[in-house]
Amino acid sequence: MDKQIKPESTVETVKKRYLFFGEKEVRGRCPIYEKLALQIAADLDLISLIATFPKNKRQPNLLLASLRKFFKHVPSFQEARALMLDNPEPLTDIIFSHSTQTNEPGRCATLLPLLCQLPQPLALLEIGASAGLCLIPDLYNYRYGAELLTGAPAHPEFELACVAGAGVSIPKKLPEVVWRAGLDTNPLDINDAEQRSWLEMLVWPSEKARLQRLQASIALAAEEDLHLETGDLHTLDLEKMISKAPQDATLVVFHSAVLSYTLETKQRDAFAERIRTLTDYWVSNESPVLFSSFGCDRINERPGSDFLLALNGKPVAWTDPHGASIIAVDHSTDVQAASP
Template sequence: MTTASTYAEFAAREAHGVSPAYERLAFAVSEDAELPALLERLPPAKRQPNLLFGVVRLLGGPVDDPAAFHAYVLANWPAIEAEMRVRVTQTNEAGRCAVLLPVLTALPQPLALLEVGASAGLCLYPDRYAYRYDGHVVGSGEPVLDCALTGLEPPATVPRVAWRAGLDLNPLDVRNPADLAWLDALIWPEHAHRRARLRAAAAVAAADPPLLVRGDLVDDLPALAAQAPPGATLVVFHSSVLYHVPPPRRTAFVQLVRDLPGHWVANEAPAVLPHAGTPEPPGEVLHQVLALDGRPLAWTRQHGQELLWFGPSMSR
């Protein structure tokens, strides 16, 4: 895909109905005569809309008006380019715990959670948050994560977590104001509820920091997995991470994680991590596939706001 078509697809499949500002902005970039040429100076993985828009927000630039955005990017391109080269989209959306919860609660308890691509580790606390599935509340605490659930009864409780750890090439620390500012910049402009959710989840992590290890998802995963306590079910999981990873390394990771003890939970776009037996997606909007040990179970939305179950029941 060209850079222009990547931005057009983002507008139509990801931002449409979710962020009017980013939908307008992405369509404008796709039709721009200058901005795609600037972006093409960057490596392909660094041209993505969320990275560009997040960096502009971090630097204080406008994202609500395409003309102002165009002028700002042209005037400040050296600073924007420098930030885009050293940053990655580490959104760390705690809301994704809502789509992971039905799988996590069905596994033998307690759990030893190991998140690949953990960012600041905010998805390592599914036991500390509360959930609201179409009005049905599960658990207690803050934040409360809302999720539309179809095809499955809500979980009866939250999981028991005995150990939590994360692996990331560039782990973030929510106690560091600069790291928290980057996480905030990655939240889409209209999403005040996600901004409040970030602050609440960051308070949970700051009060009881997880074990976050700087490392590679293939080279360093076995050693970290070996630290999981005996008597707990190891669960290696990841969400919206593998698109950052070159295809040969994805293949190596899948081979590795299948051989580890415990379970593997993946929540990735089907083009990034295909699974045999996945049904047709529910419409043109981008969905991810939730899978357990390579078996597809449900369609999910990228911020954890919807779960469409098509797999068997997950009762223990």
């Protein structure tokens, strides 16, 4: 019998996205978001409404942060439902004028083992930098089990803690960064109170330690006068930024939690091809589903929502999306094999 595969409807896709968020991303981390996301997933009226939003405005994180911003607290399901169905404009105004720009300095703890193995000193160019909090990996304190690395001696209370699994090369010292710059379609300014508040809103409620970490990181970054430019990674903006990097340092172009905002597989694959021609060191820390040339074939190795850290398209480690853990992919994070 001829079996015809019916394409999934937008409503089904959105429903799955909210289920995944509730069951995989926030489960065990944020019970209030887990409950709300699953209630929304089960409500056909709400899912149908979200399915009418532009494709890049349907993410659970964006909707939930916007609800929080509107209500000034996490609303109950009934409150959220009434607003969305009876009077959605004030909420959609927030959703359409903001985006998910979660800036998670904790991710530096999972980038560090790789950055420290590259020829020093480094020139760091972050694509999709948000407010630039991942651009100062040399200025944080880190704790990997009993190992402590100190980049911010004046702030001993502030540590990025990360559980490093077997095979992870824990750095002995911090990288030397001589140049840093960020590119983003909408760079956020940590000196702007409204933009700072949006960054805080994107941290899941109940994650108090994460919020404190964000605030401490903002205070550190404020001392640095970070160079962030507006630009799109899919255009020549990237080449322009790269041309500004100094010649006498190792240029590392990196990104984390960015390529999921490029919705077309073809476009992501084109980026993966192009970036290899622009730099000798391309570090990607993204969901494995995003790259068909590497990553997609490994999806079943890790249940949950871990990112895949890769150097020049070669998988190196599984990383917690907020930087809490790193596990070597093939027994070791030694990068020699992945170097150009």
